Amino acid sequence: MEAVRGDITEQHVDAVVNAANSSLLGGGGVDGAIHRKGGPEILSECRDLRAAHLGKGLPTGQAVATTAGRLPARWVIHTVGPVWSATEDRSALLASCYSESLRVAAGLGAETVAFPAISTGVFGWPIEDGARIAVETVGAAETAVAYVRFVLFDEPALTAFTAALEQPGRA
Numbered sequence: 001m002e003a004v005r006g007d008i009t010e011q012h013v014d015a016v017v018n019a020a021n022s023s024l025l026g027g028g029g030v031d032g033a034i035h036r037k038g039g040p041e042i043l044s045e046c047r048d049l050r051a052a053h054l055g056k057g058l059p060t061g062q063a064v065a066t067t068a069g070r071l072p073a074r075w076v077i078h079t080v081g082p083v084w085s086a087t088e089d090r091s092a093l094l095a096s097c098y099s100e101s102l103r104v105a106a107g108l109g110a111e112t113v114a115f116p117a118i119s120t121g122v123f124g125w126p127i128e129d130g131a132r133i134a135v136e137t138v139g140a141a142e143t144a145v146a147y148v149r150f151v152l153f154d155e156p157a158l159t160a161f162t163a164a165l166e167q168p169g170r171a
């Protein structure tokens, strides 16, 4: 596992994880960047997924894969993070985004995966806690995925993930 500063759409890995919403029809942030740079094929496959077996949308904490279109990756794995709540502990749902994305990636045969800091933007999750959950979940996962890169868009996020990776027992 490593944490780098960068843009998720520029990562040369097998699978890039998208911080999507349940509609799978795009949005801002990571979602907007991936669809904008990846091109219409991604949205087209998202629509097919919706029509096929995701009529009500992709539930929070789950993950599905599409082509990566024009991105320098083979797949995009779309996952829906929980919106931060000060009254309800949704940590397990956020952890599920990481573990389910790894499960889908391994199922595809992806060996390298790039994650953004899921839920820590529009969905309001505090970056330190988001980083802790990400690193703990990926660190504990029994997965065939050989390499995970956390791609952070700003310095505070990079600092938070770097600190989380330096915790005892982290790879």
Ligand code: APR
Binding pocket: 006, 007, 008, 009, 019, 020, 021, 026, 027, 028, 029, 030, 031, 032, 033, 081, 116, 117, 118, 119, 120, 121, 122, 123, 124, 125, 151, 152, 153, 154, 157
């Ligand atoms: N590359 C890497 N990280 C990025 C990029 C990018 N191009 N753009 C934004 N980020 C960072 C943000 O700074 C934040 O730390 O990704 C993290 C996640 O932010 P969001 O993209 O807002 O995702 P999230 O908080 O999970 O909210 C998802 O936002 O865009 C909509 O459709 C999306 O409804 C969904 C919601």
